[in-house]
Amino acid sequence: MKKLNRLTFLIGSLLILAACGTSTSDPEPNNDEQTDNEQENTEVNLWDQIKESGELTVATSGTLIAASYYDEDDQLTGYDVEVVKEIANRLDLNVSFEIMGIDGMLPAIDSGRIDLAANDIEPTDSRREQFNFSEPYKYSYSTMVVRESDYSEIHSLADLEGKRAGGGATTIYSQIAEYYGAEVVTYGNAGNEAYLRDVSNGRTDVVVNDFYLSTFGVAAFPDFDIMIHPDLKFHPTEQAIVMRKGEAELTDVINEVLAEMREDGTLTELATQFYQQDASIQQEDDIEELDPEIEL
The missing domain is CATH 3.40.190.10 (Periplasmic binding protein-like II)
Structure with missing residues (x-):
């Protein structure tokens, strides 16, 4: 135990x-x-x-x-x-x-x-x-960790509007959450428990992240009210x-x-x-592309 x-x-x-040297006969370069x-x-x-x-x-x-x-x-x-x-x-x-x-x-x-x-x-x-x-x-794709009891009332990317998303300040996942209207709650170099506990207890609503990494995180805390969203696979990644x-x-x-x-x-x-699977090869799943207007 x-x-x-x-x-x-x-x-x-x-x-x-x-610095590159110059001969004495050459003019001095400017600072730029x-x-x-x-x-x-x-x-x-x-x-x-x-x-x-x-x-x-x-x-x-x-x-x-x-x-x-x-x-x-x-x-x-x-x-x-x-x-x-x-x-x-x-x-x-x-x-x-x-x-x-x-x-x-x-x-x-x-x-x-x-x-x-x-x-x-x-x-x-x-x-x-x-x-x-x-x-x-x-190779991977993005997904969401949500509350198992109510899906955090998220059933599409558009449902991120008005939600609180845990994430790093400069990550692609936080940019995605912000683009679709979520407020990002940042944690620095924190461990997964902080992110996932807050989703479970309602301090935040969702964590947008890599599928493989999210899977390990959810499995580590079976007592938390969290799950990988079963219907959302988006933004294929390298x-x-x-x-x-x-x-x-x-x-x-x-x-x-x-x-x-x-x-x-x-x-x-x-x-x-x-x-536990070959993440070094491209995924064959049907993965939703993001809104083409989003700049990552």
């Missing part, structure tokens, strides 16, 4: 985001030109810097079963974590994980504090304008590794390793281990 309680607690932690040159040179050299240091620095949350979490031995694991570990292993690199909330990951990449982020992150059009993404290593914009060489290297892992079955093996 003690071990079962320990496992439930762990599952509850789910969830729920060099210097900034552009510095950024370009940094981008070109990042993969070389990683090889020289022998280490990848990677942001992840550590609270997102089954993507990124701490197991019973307090070891960081999960599908995203193990995919990154395997990439580093095949590149003969060490990997150092930095634990942070989803809202801090993309700024940390942009500032150069970390090399990559791996935390079930979706490469939307707006994010692609600011960051590079690997090829997808996970998840990928994030890195700074312009890092073409690093992106190519990671994509080559991911392609090897897909071809030799490693992605399928890891996805099945953590999700």
